Amino acid sequence: MKSKISISNLDFYYGKNQALFDVSVEIPEREVMAFIGPSGCGKSTFLRTLNRMNDTIPIARVKGEILIDGKDIYAPKTDVVALRRKVGMVFQKSNPFPKSIFENVAYGIRINRMHSSKADLEARIEKALKDSALWDEVKDRLNTSAFGLSGGQQQRLCIARALAVEPEVVLMDEPASALDPIATQKIEELVVELKKKYTIAIVTHNMQQAARVSDKTAFFMLGKLIEVNPTQIMFTSPEDKLTEDYITGRFG
Amino acid sequence: MNESIHNRRKLISSMMTGLTAACAFFAIAILLMILGYIAVRGFSAINWEFLTDTPKPVGEGGGIGNAIIGSGLMTLLASLIGLPIGIGAGVYLAEFGDNWFGNTVRFLADTLIGVPSIIVGIFVYTLVVLPMTRQSGLAGAIALAIIMIPIVARTTEEMIRLVPKSMREGALALGAPQWRVTWNIVMPAAATGIATGAMLAIARISGETAPLLFTALNSRFYNYFYDQPMSSLTVQIYNFATGPFEVEHQMAWAATLVLVALILLINILVRFFTRKRF
Numbered sequence: 001m002k003s004k005i006s007i008s009n010l011d012f013y014y015g016k017n018q019a020l021f022d023v024s025v026e027i028p029e030r031e032v033m034a035f036i037g038p039s040g041c042g043k044s045t046f047l048r049t050l051n052r053m054n055d056t057i058p059i060a061r062v063k064g065e066i067l068i069d070g071k072d073i074y075a076p077k078t079d080v081v082a083l084r085r086k087v088g089m090v091f092q093k094s095n096p097f098p099k100s101i102f103e104n105v106a107y108g109i110r111i112n113r114m115h116s117s118k119a120d121l122e123a124r125i126e127k128a129l130k131d132s133a134l135w136d137e138v139k140d141r142l143n144t145s146a147f148g149l150s151g152g153q154q155q156r157l158c159i160a161r162a163l164a165v166e167p168e169v170v171l172m173d174e175p176a177s178a179l180d181p182i183a184t185q186k187i188e189e190l191v192v193e194l195k196k197k198y199t200i201a202i203v204t205h206n207m208q209q210a211a212r213v214s215d216k217t218a219f220f221m222l223g224k225l226i227e228v229n230p231t232q233i234m235f236t237s238p239e240d241k242l243t244e245d246y247i248t249g250r251f252g
Numbered sequence: 253m254n255e256s257i258h259n260r261r262k263l264i265s266s267m268m269t270g271l272t273a274a275c276a277f278f279a280i281a282i283l284l285m286i287l288g289y290i291a292v293r294g295f296s297a298i299n300w301e302f303l304t305d306t307p308k309p310v311g312e313g314g315g316i317g318n319a320i321i322g323s324g325l326m327t328l329l330a331s332l333i334g335l336p337i338g339i340g341a342g343v344y345l346a347e348f349g350d351n352w353f354g355n356t357v358r359f360l361a362d363t364l365i366g367v368p369s370i371i372v373g374i375f376v377y378t379l380v381v382l383p384m385t386r387q388s389g390l391a392g393a394i395a396l397a398i399i400m401i402p403i404v405a406r407t408t409e410e411m412i413r414l415v416p417k418s419m420r421e422g423a424l425a426l427g428a429p430q431w432r433v434t435w436n437i438v439m440p441a442a443a444t445g446i447a448t449g450a451m452l453a454i455a456r457i458s459g460e461t462a463p464l465l466f467t468a469l470n471s472r473f474y475n476y477f478y479d480q481p482m483s484s485l486t487v488q489i490y491n492f493a494t495g496p497f498e499v500e501h502q503m504a505w506a507a508t509l510v511l512v513a514l515i516l517l518i519n520i521l522v523r524f525f526t527r528k529r530f
Binding site for chain 1: 350416418419420421422423424425426427428429432436437440441
């Protein structure tokens with residue numbers, strides 16, 4: 001499988017605190033890669049280096065190299081705005097804008113001037129909402145507030161919003177951690193469906209979830225990448241003792 | 253034993269609730285008493301002539317029509333100057349102001365909020381009135397704008413800081429440039445709060461007398477031009493109230509009632525236009 005993102009020797013610092021140590025990993029194209037590990041192990045920090053979301057933190061510092069499609073995203077002339085359009089993100093807590101359902105999905109399309117006409121905009125919104133399996137539930141109330149949706153629906157709206165700008169990579173930071181089992185199941189089915197078109201990196205606390213949705217799994221601990229393997233191998237015969245201890249619930 | 257602890261806790265709980273309720277009642281009661289007193293004292297003197305006429309010598313009636321217009325014109329111009337600058341400064345402080353410059357501006361704004369308004373009047377007197385060689389509505393409006401700016405800047409900053417980081421990140425993650433995140437996501441999300449801050453500032457300057465004494469002075473005539481001395485409700489109230497005759501005191505109460513009613517009206521209008529839609 002061709003790799004979409006190549007990370008080599010990545011170090012990350014919050015001021016003087018080092019949060020990631022010499023991480024090297026390949027994220028394959030059109031697959032789901034799960035990142036697991038105990039709280040504070042750096043998996044969210046790692047995910048946020050991939051769309052340079054850590055740039056918003058003034059004291060953050062990155063060393064090493066991240067290539068997406070062979071291009072260094074930390075090169076000085078990289079257009080961060082263009083990068084983030086290509087690498088979409090879904091957050092742990094759903095964060096719809098205080099606007100209507102329609103306008104939430106329209107926002108990314110509008111700011112990137114992707115639509116040719118009003119009809120095209122509406123078609124794009126319908127497609128994004130269908131791709132995120134939300135269309136049937138909201139098609140009759142597109143102009144009502146996004147805050148009127150349930151937690152699971154809000155999260156799928158955020159996924160629709162991310163998909164509407166036609167990214168190539170979708171980063172998901174514990175997208176189902178605040179949702180009930182039924183909503184979680186919907187998100188998981190969606191993740192599996194989305195990998196036909198997108199490269200997906202998903203951070204999760206829930207190991208069963210990683211086992212269910214991912215093709216490959218990476219295990220982080222204390223800022224270090226301990227093991228990367230196909231998910232099936234990872235959960236049946238892990239190579240590293242630490243991985244085995246973690247997935248069998250001996251700590252974390 | 254358990255029963256008695258439970259009862260004791262319930263008793264303390266209701267006592268504390270009652271105490272805070274009493275404080276809340278006390279706070280609102282004073283306000284209602286002031287408003288009620290103004291209404292009772294002022295209402296009888298209000299009639300059409302009073303609302304539309306200019307002041308006349310004692311005993312000949314007259315009114316506050318020109319003062320209402322003057323207050324309106326100066327508040328309007330002060331808001332046109334003060335709100336954009338204040339809101340702009342608040343946006344800067346909240347979004348980009350975590351540096352020495354932002355800290356300096358924040359400190360100076362806080363200092364300016366605490367400066368007695370008469371000092372602002374004297375400042376504008378030297379800066380505007382002396383070069384123009386006369387008092388004017390413009391000078392009054394500038395003085396009011398100077399009082400407004402730091403209040404609006406600080407409330408805008410506070411309101412913008414309340415917008416959750418997650419909302420900004422959501423927009424950034426879609427490829428929105430920083431200015432668009434501020435303009436289309438953060439500002440609308442903070443709009444109600446910013447409007448409340450603006451309204452408080454407008455209400456505050458509508459009640460200012462001291463900075464107008466040196467700057468706009470007063471006028472006995474209808475004046476629609478900013479280069480001439482201009483009458484205002486507050487200065488007119490001051491003149492009425494310091495006069496020796498009971499008729500004038502009566503008119504001071506009536507003018508006060510009009511001023512309070514206008515501030516209330518501005519409040520209601522701003523609330524209506526910035527109500528939460530989503």
